[in-house]
Amino acid sequence: MYGMEQINTATGFANAKFGSSKGQGAKGFDEPEIRILELSKYVIKFELLNTDLSVANSLRRIIIAEVPTMAIDLVEVKENTSALHDEFIAHRLGLIPLQSFNVDQFNLSDQCACSSMCAQCSVQFKLHAVCSDRDQMEVNTRHIQPLSDAPIIPVQYVNDKGIEEDPILIMKLSKNQQLDMNLVARKGNGKIHAKWSPVATCQMRKEPIVEIDQDKINRDLDIEKRKEFVALCPREVFAFNDYRNAVEIENSDKCIQCIECLRFAQANNLERAVKIAEREDKFVFTVESTGVLTPEDIVSRALQILMRKLYELGTQMKKYGVNAD
Amino acid sequence: MSSTRKSQVQSSKVASEQIKTQKDIDMESDEDRNDENRNDNQQQSRPKLSIQRQDGDNTNATYSFLNEDHTLGNLLRNVIIKNNQVEFCAYSVPHPSEPIMNVRLQVAPSCGDTKKVLKHGLKRIAKMSDVLTEKFQNALDKYENRMSD
Structure with a gap:
């Protein structure tokens, strides 16, 4: 579709899909499609079709930096006789993921009606650990005790078999060292600090297209060369079929556009026999949650944030008395 | 170990900004403080x-x-x-x-x-x-x- 885009001569800018009347739905744009490929406890993979790169990128940016979560933000150190200094521990505490399924019931601290801190904008914890009877002890997220009944607690990871994994290690204490801290978790988003980002990974990529002219390759190259062609791809996109002695496309999805295959084809006078490209209207998203929210929740929250953003701007536009209906 | 040592450590940008404003208020004259408040108000009422x-x-x-x-x-x-x-x-x-x-x-x-x-x-x-x-x-x-x- 993008290969034939119209260029507006006045602006020099591409004037494809949205401006032209063809290919538009009733809503004035191509109907986007979403297909979920994989969904597990921490990872979601989905395809976004018939949209522009800018839409996909906005979604990606919102997922990373604008979905609110809870994280430890204020640490009051009462006692720290460990080997690590206060700021170092505070930083580590801040990065601990906290289950944020109920993040909506909290206010951002700068938008809360209270003067400094209240139950509507903060959750209090206590971290007290003493190493008295052993040579060494590990302080982990199980030592963080909530002081209220708010359902915000450190994330407990569960592996594929449903068994709980070890809690996150915060630090170690040696004999006679102790730690006594009050912790305050607040609501925030990844724009303020990355510790509030709900995702470990949020990547999107265009789907690769790989095409080969099988007749030409299997006719013009001898068997050794064909095997060489299959072997040179670092991502194992091609396979060698032993029965037919022929090159086949095994997994075009793995292609990373390194153009090794194109170079080989060019060197063997087969320029037109191999084609690689990327689809411009299909994006494959991989979103991996840190455990603070479920992955599908992160994506639907991100879409709602985009909607709310535009709603706010719409009401702002009304103030200027514009009607574009 | 007996005396309780108290110090507050904040680990985000927002928090550090709060500290900064506190410090600023302590160090600056009344005139400056008013000026700063006015700026804050402007910031809040600035249209989207x-x-x-x-x-x-x-x-x-x-x-x-x-x-x-x-x-x-x-x-x-x-x-x-x-x-x-x-x-x-x-x-x-x-x-x-x-x-x-x-x-x-x-x-x-x-x-x-x-x-x-x-x-x-x-x-x-x-x-x-x-x-x-x-x-x-x-x-x-x-x-x-x-x-x-």
Whole structure:
């Protein structure tokens, strides 16, 4: 579709899909499609079709930096006789993921009606650990005790078999060292600090297209060369079929556009026999949650944030008395 | 170990800014403090969207969006540019640490007003995000049905 885009001569800018009347739905744009490929406890993979790169990128940016979560933000150190200094521990505490399924019931601290801190904008914890009877002890997220009944607690990871994994290690204490801290978790988003980002990974990529002219390759190259062609791809996109002695496309999805295959084809006078490209209207998203929210929740929250953003701007536009209906 | 040592450590940018304002107030004179408060008030009442344009000319304008960045800027530009009546549209974020995003918009004289075009663009994105939300929910239901079968 993008290969034939119209260029507006006045602006020099591409004037494809949205401006032209063809290919538009009733809503004035191509109907986007979403297909979920994989969904597990921490990872979601989905395809976004018939949209522009800018839409996909906005979604990606919102997922990373604008979905609110809870994280430890204020640490009051009462006692720290460990080997690590206060700021170092505070930083580590801040990065601990906290289950944020109920993040909506909290206010951002700068938008809360209270003067400094209240139950509507903060959750209090206590971290007290003493190493008295052993040579060494590990302080982990199980030592963080909530002081209220708010359902915000450190994330407990569960592996594929449903068994709980070890809690996150915060630090170690040696004999006679102790730690006594009050912790305050607040609501925030990844724009303020990355510790509030709900995702470990949020990547999107265009789907690769790989095409080969099988007749030409299997006719013009001898068997050794064909095997060489299959072997040179670092991502194992091609396979060698032993029965037919022929090159086949095994997994075009793995292609990373390194153009090794194109170079080989060019060197063997087969320029037109191999084609690689990327689809411009299909994006494959991989979103991996840190455990603070479920992955599908992160994506639907991100879409709602985009909607709310535009709603706010719409009401702002009304103030200027514009009607574009 | 007996004496309780107290110190507060804050680990985010917002928090460190709070500390900074406290310090500033301690160090500065009353006059400065008033000045700062006034600035804070201005910051709060600053509109989410403001227009800079020449009087009497509605065919071009620069819109300033508060608290927006490339997330909306690129999306908006790409939607607006697809309107045939638009002669020029571009966005910029003048400085990464300022929460401002500008959109420059010039339309053909036959179109008349940039506001119309901007509103149309915003509406289109709103509709699309509406559709996307719905589609995502449908896709999720479909996937769950498939898994439970």
